[in-house]
Amino acid sequence: MSEGALSTPTMASLLSPSLPLLAALALTLALTVNPAASTNAKGKQVAVGGVEPADPNxxxxxxxxxxxxxxxxxxxxxLYLSRPIRVMSASQQVVSGKNFYLKIELGQTMCTKAQSDLADCPFNEQPDQQKRAVCNFQINVEPWLNKISxxxxxxxxV
Known part of the structure; x- marks a missing residue:
């Protein structure tokens, strides 16, 4: 080639700088088509803002x-305190904070509201005195504000 003449690029020189770009594009496309290929610790797919089960424990x-x-x-x-008999269902939703949706069966205890430790309060065992309720609660938690409502x-x- 003479001095000052422009060289014609070969096919290899045209492709080599683009290989990293093509690899990144292929990886992005693969993750878009198959989101399960992305790393997710539990391997579950969660829709942003979707309601998902929550562990009552x-x-x-x-x-x-x-x-x-x-x-x-x-x-x-x-006059008497109630406490959970069982948590029938629990779910959560990520919003500005978290919404929790709870369905809880409550039973009336033998402790009056003047007593403070609910955990030690026994349920009323007399069949005609067993007051029970099923409640659906929606609760919002904003931990950065230390707020629960x-x-x-x-x-x-029931």
Whole structure:
């Protein structure tokens, strides 16, 4: 080639700088088409803002359950405290914070509202005195504000 003449690029020289770009594009396309290929510790797919099951034994869920029961006891006109018999369902939704949706069966205890330790309160064992309710609670938690609030609830006697 003479001096000052422009060289014609070969096919290999045209492709080699693009290989990393093509590899990145292929990886992006693969993850878009098959999101399960992305790393997810539990291998589950969660829709952003979607409602998903929550473990009633989880520490955060337990705090929300305790808040719901305390709020229920503060708001009703019963002389006696109620406590959970069982958590029938629990789910959560990531929003600005988290929404928790709880369905809890509550039973009336033999402890009056003047007593403070609900965990040690026995249920009333007399069949005609066994007052039970099923409640659906919606609770919003904003941990960065140290805020928890009851958004909605509805109870019915069983």
């Amino acid at each position: 989880d520490k955060e869920v337990q705090k929300v359950i305790n808040f719901a029961v305390k709020t229920y006891n503060d708001m009703n006109n019963d 009851l958004t909605n609830f509805k109870c019915y006697n």
